[in-house]
Amino acid sequence: MNEKTQGIHKIKNVSKEGFLGVLGPGILFAAASVGISHVVQSTRAGSMFGLGIIGIILFINVLKYPLFQFGAQYSLVTGTTLIQGYKNISKWALVIHALFVIMLMFITVASLCIVTSSVLIFLFSLDISLTMTSFFLLAFCMILVSVGGFKFLEKLVSFLVVLFTAITLVVTSVVLYKFEVLYSFTFLPTDITLEKLFFIVALLGFMPVGLEAGIWTSLWTLEKAKSTPSVTALKNFRLDFNIGFIGTIILAICFVILGTAVMYNSDLEFSKSGPKFIEQLIGIYSNIIGSWSVPLVGTCVCAALFSTLILLVDGYPRSLMVTYARLTSDEIPWEQRPKIQYKIHKIIMFVGACGSMFLIYQFSKSFSTFIDFVTTSAFVMTPVVAILNHFAMNSDAVPVQHRPVGYMKFMSISGIIVLTFLACAYGYLKVFY
Numbered sequence: 001m002n003e004k005t006q007g008i009h010k011i012k013n014v015s016k017e018g019f020l021g022v023l024g025p026g027i028l029f030a031a032a033s034v035g036i037s038h039v040v041q042s043t044r045a046g047s048m049f050g051l052g053i054i055g056i057i058l059f060i061n062v063l064k065y066p067l068f069q070f071g072a073q074y075s076l077v078t079g080t081t082l083i084q085g086y087k088n089i090s091k092w093a094l095v096i097h098a099l100f101v102i103m104l105m106f107i108t109v110a111s112l113c114i115v116t117s118s119v120l121i122f123l124f125s126l127d128i129s130l131t132m133t134s135f136f137l138l139a140f141c142m143i144l145v146s147v148g149g150f151k152f153l154e155k156l157v158s159f160l161v162v163l164f165t166a167i168t169l170v171v172t173s174v175v176l177y178k179f180e181v182l183y184s185f186t187f188l189p190t191d192i193t194l195e196k197l198f199f200i201v202a203l204l205g206f207m208p209v210g211l212e213a214g215i216w217t218s219l220w221t222l223e224k225a226k227s228t229p230s231v232t233a234l235k236n237f238r239l240d241f242n243i244g245f246i247g248t249i250i251l252a253i254c255f256v257i258l259g260t261a262v263m264y265n266s267d268l269e270f271s272k273s274g275p276k277f278i279e280q281l282i283g284i285y286s287n288i289i290g291s292w293s294v295p296l297v298g299t300c301v302c303a304a305l306f307s308t309l310i311l312l313v314d315g316y317p318r319s320l321m322v323t324y325a326r327l328t329s330d331e332i333p334w335e336q337r338p339k340i341q342y343k344i345h346k347i348i349m350f351v352g353a354c355g356s357m358f359l360i361y362q363f364s365k366s367f368s369t370f371i372d373f374v375t376t377s378a379f380v381m382t383p384v385v386a387i388l389n390h391f392a393m394n395s396d397a398v399p400v401q402h403r404p405v406g407y408m409k410f411m412s413i414s415g416i417i418v419l420t421f422l423a424c425a426y427g428y429l430k431v432f433y
Helices: 003-009 025-033 036-078 082-089 091-124 130-178 193-204 212-226 231-263 274-289 291-326 340-362 367-393 407-433
Strands: none
Touching: 025 036, 025 130, 025 231, 025 291, 036 082, 036 091, 036 193, 036 231, 036 274, 036 291, 036 367, 036 407, 082 091, 082 193, 082 212, 082 291, 082 367, 091 274, 091 291, 091 340, 091 367, 130 274, 130 291, 130 340, 130 407, 193 274, 193 367, 193 407, 212 291, 212 340, 231 274, 231 291, 274 291, 291 340, 340 367, 367 407
């Protein structure tokens, strides 16, 4: 074992990196989360169940926390990606991961592109079809990812997320002040029908985001860290992730509050048309803080969705790029990615965009149905990804002192059991009822 390899088994206190020096992967995780699950599904959940859905949202976020956190943790203590961790389990684990990513890449990018394009059409009163708007938007995202690099991506997304978060918190504060009825609620939904139960499953699938984001966090963390972090930097990386994760929960609750304030116990329903849904969503802000806010709010919603779309356009191909490389060789800890891999990244990104455009053309008119299908698909796949993450984090590649113990281990195992049960229960109900 050479000196470089030995270095990964001991976190050295060799530098004093401040929190700002490691800030980034957690913000990117938050940006990847604040998309369909928040802007669309959480608002719809508030309109259907009121604040009673908050208990379920908190439960699923707490349950999934270890599984997302393992992505950054694994990379920081091994110097390799979580994808290498999958290969250490078995090549079959690597293949299963690749199949899941391919399945999700097309439908997830397509669904988010539909939502983001709907915002652009509404905001700028574009006299252009949803399909063409999506085409130009995807092309623009691919250019940004190709020429910008990680540092540019990190700065752009961080700015957009902060902007969107600020305006959402302000509007939510106004809602809490004006709508006293919001203070009377239960923490669990009532009057559950089978149709509503299926929607809850769809909500949980992307809450706060699909589990593939754990892989992206792993990749982004390596891009940021570059080398074995000091003890202080390791703690700061964890703090960065925790801030991003908690931020996604707060924003999800904000959107539930907004949906509850305007839609719950009323005759109003969200439209199944993408542009119309966005018009109703931004109308919530307009009704609460005034029509003057429409351009600002529209810009912020667009910023949040656009930042997520950029990360998806980059994240899925980046994950498949590394997966492709692992089929033939193992990672060297803290190895810089060769340029040939980034050529593969661009090829996969182009193929992903073509497949997404085909789905957009087919399903752009069935907005809510397509969104529910995407998020439900993510939910059904979640237990398998959870199992892979757990075994990777408890493998011999991870030093004993950095393997999950106590609360983290309990929550990881509990998450696998509960998520597996829920996925099986959903499958049973879908088939037999």
